[in-house]
Amino acid sequence: MPSRRHFLQQAAAGLATLALQNQALARAAARTYTNPVYTGQFPDPFVLRHQGRYYAFGTTGQARTPDGRIFTVLTSSDLVDWQPAGGALTPPEGAAGAEFWAPEVMYHQGTFYLYYSMGGGAIGASVGHRLHVATSKTPQGPYTQAALLDVPGSKFTIDAHPFQDSDGQWYLFYARDFTDSDQGYRPGTGLVVDRLVDMTRLAGESRTVMRARHDWTVFEKNRTMPLYDNQTFAEWHTLEGPFVRKHKGKYYCFYSGANFLTPRYGVDYCVADSVLGPYSDAGADKGPRVLGAVAGHVRGPGHHSHVLGPDGKTEHLVYHAWNKAMTERQLCIDKLLWTGQGPRCQGPTYTPQPFPQ
Structure with missing residues (x-):
């Protein structure tokens, strides 16, 4: 006993x-982290969560990664400690001197699809930008260009964001230029959506999601545009970087607005009952409601993506913000909250924060 x-x-x-x-x-x-979570140059960050690991993709412009590819790739197990993993995209033929912007990656039926825009740069400011898609069998690549996602009637299409609805149908949200001022909208870059016939083909049925109509989204005044026969616009506005999240039956199209160099730049949203709209930005007239600059601490937070934390439940915004010298846009993360007033980011933060859940 x-x-x-x-x-x-x-x-x-x-x-x-x-x-x-x-x-x-x-x-x-x-355990805490402090933004930025990656101090190197990493504009337009997109993070893919796949089989418990995170893969971050960032814009490289005309530059190449050390392995000669396009788009910087980082990997992490916790959203905070990031390790370089080379470049994503094998340079396409005939693209020497082109700019490559805003990569986003989706996994579908055994294939990874990398969406991005290419154009401008050394190949000419009058060339504009076009959307493309590349494929790979592994998340980090290398990706090979597979198709041009043609958008007839537009000379400037950027920031492709693929979104799969709950019924399985895929859509592509992106940003494009509008030069008119119909119905009180401002000339500039706005947001549209089109159905994907498959992962590499658009249906050609684009609908406008949102155009600029508020003072805070102005990019530049008296702007001359080579793409449009050197026409000068009294005000040119910008809505860019769409990212869609379905929450409690409604579709929230998040976007970044204004000039990315200014303190006005930040993240706002519009909302609809259907993925194709109509979308409303009621309440967006005063400035970005989700994520905005903090005077003296954070400048230019935006062009974000959403990702779940390691617990598979907690939502985070992944975004870039300028370093103090404004020489690099760096990778930052903060928690996303759904409030009675709509989605809000618990940031941008610049002091120690609890480690991502």
Whole structure:
């Protein structure tokens, strides 16, 4: 029969184990991160979560990664500690000197699809930008260009964002230029959506999601545009970087607005009952409601993506913001909250924050 001493020893061991567990939990809770989570140049960040690992893709412009590819790739297990993983896209033929912007990757039926825009740069400001898609069998690549996603009637199409609705149908949201001022809208870059026939073909049924109509989204005044026969616009506005999230039956199209060099740049949203709209931006007249600059600390936060944390539940915004010298746009993360007033980012933060869940 166990002695009283034996029971006391067991109880003590149990208490010691509980104390160690509590200490471990306390250490985990005490772990923090501070933005930026990657201090190198990493504009227009998109993060893919695949089989418990994170893959981040960033714009390289005309530059090439050390392995001669396009779009910087980073990997992480926790959204905070990022390691370089080379470049994503094998340079397409005939693209020497072109700019490559805003990569986004989706996984569908065994293939990874990389969406991006290409154009401008050394091949000519009058060339504009076109959307393309490349494919790979692994998330980090290398990707090979597969198709041009043609958008007739537009000389400037950027920031492709593929979105799969709950019925399985895929759509492509992107940004394109509008030069008219019909119905009170401002000339500039706006947001549209089209159905994807498959992962590499648009249906050609584009609908306008949102155009600029508020003062804060102005990119530049008295802007001369080579793409449009050097026409000068009294005001040129910008809505870009769409990212769609379906929440409680409604479709939220997040976007970045204004000039990315200015303190006005930030993230706002419009909302609809259907993926094809109509979308409303009611309440967006005063400035970006989701993510905005913090004077003296954070400038130009935006062009974001959404991703779930390691717990598979907690939503985070992944975005870029300028360093203090404004020489690099760096990778940042903060939690996304759904409030009674709509989606809001718990940031941008610049002080230590609890580690992502």
